Amino acid sequence: MEFKKLMPYREALTLLLNDVTEIQDVEHVPLDEALNRVLAQDIISEFDVPPFDRSAVDGYAVRAEDTFQAREYSPIELKVIEEVPAGESPKMKVTSGTAIKVLTGAKIPEGANAVIMQEMVKREGEKIYVLRPVAPGQNVAFKGEDVKKGEVILRKGTILRPQDLAMLKALGIKSVPVKRKPRVGIIITGSELVEEPSEDAFEEGKIVETNSIMLKSLVHKFFGEPILYGVIPDEEDKIREAIKKAKRECDLVLVTGGSAFGDKDYAHRFVKLLFHGTTIKPGRPIGYGERVFIMSGYPVAVFAQFHLFVKHALAKMVGARDYEVKLRAILEDDVPSQLGRHEFVKVLYRDGKAKVIKKKGSGIISSLVESNAYLEVPEDSEGYRRGEEVWITLY
Amino acid sequence: MEFKKLMPYREALTLLLNDVTEIQDVEHVPLDEALNRVLAQDIISEFDVPPFDRSAVDGYAVRAEDTFQAREYSPIELKVIEEVPAGESPKMKVTSGTAIKVLTGAKIPEGANAVIMQEMVKREGEKIYVLRPVAPGQNVAFKGEDVKKGEVILRKGTILRPQDLAMLKALGIKSVPVKRKPRVGIIITGSELVEEPSEDAFEEGKIVETNSIMLKSLVHKFFGEPILYGVIPDEEDKIREAIKKAKRECDLVLVTGGSAFGDKDYAHRFVKLLFHGTTIKPGRPIGYGERVFIMSGYPVAVFAQFHLFVKHALAKMVGARDYEVKLRAILEDDVPSQLGRHEFVKVLYRDGKAKVIKKKGSGIISSLVESNAYLEVPEDSEGYRRGEEVWITLY
Numbered sequence: 001m002e003f004k005k006l007m008p009y010r011e012a013l014t015l016l017l018n019d020v021t022e023i024q025d026v027e028h029v030p031l032d033e034a035l036n037r038v039l040a041q042d043i044i045s046e047f048d049v050p051p052f053d054r055s056a057v058d059g060y061a062v063r064a065e066d067t068f069q070a071r072e073y074s075p076i077e078l079k080v081i082e083e084v085p086a087g088e089s090p091k092m093k094v095t096s097g098t099a100i101k102v103l104t105g106a107k108i109p110e111g112a113n114a115v116i117m118q119e120m121v122k123r124e125g126e127k128i129y130v131l132r133p134v135a136p137g138q139n140v141a142f143k144g145e146d147v148k149k150g151e152v153i154l155r156k157g158t159i160l161r162p163q164d165l166a167m168l169k170a171l172g173i174k175s176v177p178v179k180r181k182p183r184v185g186i187i188i189t190g191s192e193l194v195e196e197p198s199e200d201a202f203e204e205g206k207i208v209e210t211n212s213i214m215l216k217s218l219v220h221k222f223f224g225e226p227i228l229y230g231v232i233p234d235e236e237d238k239i240r241e242a243i244k245k246a247k248r249e250c251d252l253v254l255v256t257g258g259s260a261f262g263d264k265d266y267a268h269r270f271v272k273l274l275f276h277g278t279t280i281k282p283g284r285p286i287g288y289g290e291r292v293f294i295m296s297g298y299p300v301a302v303f304a305q306f307h308l309f310v311k312h313a314l315a316k317m318v319g320a321r322d323y324e325v326k327l328r329a330i331l332e333d334d335v336p337s338q339l340g341r342h343e344f345v346k347v348l349y350r351d352g353k354a355k356v357i358k359k360k361g362s363g364i365i366s367s368l369v370e371s372n373a374y375l376e377v378p379e380d381s382e383g384y385r386r387g388e389e390v391w392i393t394l395y
Numbered sequence: 396m397e398f399k400k401l402m403p404y405r406e407a408l409t410l411l412l413n414d415v416t417e418i419q420d421v422e423h424v425p426l427d428e429a430l431n432r433v434l435a436q437d438i439i440s441e442f443d444v445p446p447f448d449r450s451a452v453d454g455y456a457v458r459a460e461d462t463f464q465a466r467e468y469s470p471i472e473l474k475v476i477e478e479v480p481a482g483e484s485p486k487m488k489v490t491s492g493t494a495i496k497v498l499t500g501a502k503i504p505e506g507a508n509a510v511i512m513q514e515m516v517k518r519e520g521e522k523i524y525v526l527r528p529v530a531p532g533q534n535v536a537f538k539g540e541d542v543k544k545g546e547v548i549l550r551k552g553t554i555l556r557p558q559d560l561a562m563l564k565a566l567g568i569k570s571v572p573v574k575r576k577p578r579v580g581i582i583i584t585g586s587e588l589v590e591e592p593s594e595d596a597f598e599e600g601k602i603v604e605t606n607s608i609m610l611k612s613l614v615h616k617f618f619g620e621p622i623l624y625g626v627i628p629d630e631e632d633k634i635r636e637a638i639k640k641a642k643r644e645c646d647l648v649l650v651t652g653g654s655a656f657g658d659k660d661y662a663h664r665f666v667k668l669l670f671h672g673t674t675i676k677p678g679r680p681i682g683y684g685e686r687v688f689i690m691s692g693y694p695v696a697v698f699a700q701f702h703l704f705v706k707h708a709l710a711k712m713v714g715a716r717d718y719e720v721k722l723r724a725i726l727e728d729d730v731p732s733q734l735g736r737h738e739f740v741k742v743l744y745r746d747g748k749a750k751v752i753k754k755k756g757s758g759i760i761s762s763l764v765e766s767n768a769y770l771e772v773p774e775d776s777e778g779y780r781r782g783e784e785v786w787i788t789l790y
Contacts (some may be wrong), residue, residue: 009397031608031613047592052597052601062789086600087660088599088600088602089598107598107600141756146759153764162608162609162610162698163609163698164764165609165761166605167417167761170603170605172591196446197567199446202445204481204483205481205482205501206482207500210562210564213557213560213561213564214558216427217557314405322767325720327722352722361451361536362451363541364541365542365562366541366562368558368561369548369562371560394720
């Protein structure tokens with residue numbers, strides 16, 4: 001038996017994304033643990049940063065106009081009328097011909113509009129000599145120039161990076177609202193699978209099981225908490241039970257093996273599928289329904305199915321934005337493609353160029369190891385020519 | 396006092412990378428814990444994968460030539476002379492007019508050169524009817540087509556990804572040789588720093604300390620194990636002691652604050668620096684020597700210094716290859732740049748275009764939050780024009 005009809009990729013993806021819902025649970029985690037987590041709410045600043053105009057350096061607050069005529073050979077003399085100690089605010093006002101000594105972070109005194117770095121003046125007693133003009137605003141950090149009160153500074157769906165954590169700290173946020181990680185059950189099926197290679201295993205036609213470590217790491221990378229349900233032999237009851245248990249315990253379930261229609265491909269029989277069989281290549285027999293993906297057994301097909309479907313489902317579940325890097329690259333090889341297929345072409349991106357990894361075959365893990373990105377060729381395209389510029393997605 | 400002379404960026408980077416040495420310690424970690432770790436040795440396969448020509452499907456092993464005339468309206472009849480049970484090898488030889496039933500993974504019988512998927516034939520008793528021709532090699536996974544015995548399949552310096560772990564598992568490697576993570580001490584200095592924002596703190600000219608969480612996450616991202624040595628006030632003895640302790644305990648030390656020549660910038664006095672003051676902007680006052688970086692206090696300067704110097708040092712320490720994503724983007728804005736400065740320009744990359752984040756100022760964390768990549772403008776360039784295509788590096 002074969003698939004009667006393959007569903008176009010975009011149609012299947014739409015069905016999937018309409019079926020998957022965003023997780024509503026919010027966890028509050030310490031800043032220290034928030035790296036790479038997905039923000040569950042907009043973060044709005046409750047104050048201006050900086051809270052007032054302040055000095056960005058140790059130096060002298062002045063009226064910039066007073067310095068416009070300053071030259072090395074004819075310095076301008078200003079009188080220092082106050083020295084603001086660390087942790088205090090200026091009490092005096094700067095008027096023409098005067099300066100106030102301030103430290104980094106201090107409020108800019110009234111009347112001043114610039115700060116001269118202390119290294120830039122000659123000090124003699126109560127006087128300073130300014131050798132070069134300063135512009136209005138120089139060395140002043142203006143009120144709200146970093147963040148304005150009420151501004152949305154980090155948006156829901158942001159995948160938190162080092163600089164985002166620094167910003168959260170600056171805003172006084174100690175406990176960060178992030179999406180709960182989707183629990184993703186991983187069920188590996190197949191009586192032909194063994195845990196490690198050996199002569200005997202090879203003679204018996206066994207295959208080393210590699211999907212669990214790959215899917216576990218991919219789920220981890222794309223916001224999920226992987227939960228392994230072991231390697232299940234091709235026995236109808238055991239597979240049914242494993243799927244039932246995983247569905248109960250997880251937000252999403254990935255079953256590898258059993259997506260085709262062989263005598264022992266059971267998995268797809270226990271789930272009401274929204275689609276089964278799509279135009280993607282490799283990975284055509286993928287099925288999905290009731291929060292369960294029925295995937296191939298071959299690692300390369302599983303990898304393509306993950307990137308073309310599962311990744312997008314996980315991103316929707318946590319509401320993640322900007323979870324892919326897409327870029328333009330010049331093809332170094334022709335990419336012929338079959339009409340009617342949505343091809344997942346593995347490429348090696350480097351220095352603006354994409355080299356096509358020509359090893360074919362859904363079992364050829366080395367083709368994944370040698371590549372770092374993929375090119376998608378939709379159903380209505382016969383492919384691309386060497387030298388063409390195409391969009392690729394890094395992985 | 397000012398810097399007498401700024402060292403060109405490339406010269407400083409070369410001094411740094413000549414000084415930093417690769418860590419020789421190798422840790423053997425379980426596959427499960429090897430994601431994102433850096434491979435310490437080449438991985439060479441001890442066997443061919445697959446170990447012999449084997450069937451990629453459940454079906455019938457045949458001589459492809461026998462099927463060339465097969466048509467739906469005039470099927471070819473073949474005699475099934477053996478059915479190889481799961482876990483056994485074929486005993487018979489395929490000759491003209493015969494076929495052997497094989498399961499996925501089984502050895503290809505002698506004489507056969509292709510496998511017909513079982514869904515593609517009509518079976519009647521001991522006979523099958525072939526409706527379409529198969530090509531030589533079809534549905535055969537050839538010996539060594541994935542990995543050849545003796546081949547270097549993963550190179551030293553690889554940052555391990557999900558598919559690499561799958562490959563290691565296929566090769567029977569349970570314990571992965573990776574570089575020990577460099578221990579990176581982080582010392583934050585500055586009496587003006589507080590842990591959280593408050594009205595009082597602002598009035599006193601205090602600044603919320605954000606470098607520790609940012610550097611900790613950056614070190615984590617770039618292969619290191621961050622070790623925090625707390626926030627040290629601007630007191631000569633305490634800073635000297637902290638640097639001494641961190642140097643003893645760590646492979647690399649990052650000290651923020653105190654890189655300039657203010658009265659209270661002590662840090663640079665305790666280390667024999669290879670360079671101090673470079674052409675980078677922001678972040679000019681960076682110093683390095685004796686495995687210690689003396690960095691700015693301002694978050695944006697620290698961030699730039701990390702990407703322009705520290706990141707490359709860490710990558711060298713673990714021997715990591717391909718640790719940056721560099722891509723071409725069309726500039727959406729002019730980028731004027733000062734001759735003699737190596738500028739670190741923050742951009743927002745999206746859909747092939749780079750928008751320049753115009754907020755200036757080394758304290759403006761929001762400029763980092765709004766960007767996701769940087770453009771470097773070297774000393775001899777006056778900048779780029781809107782519409783030009785430039786290289787950027789993602790962060």
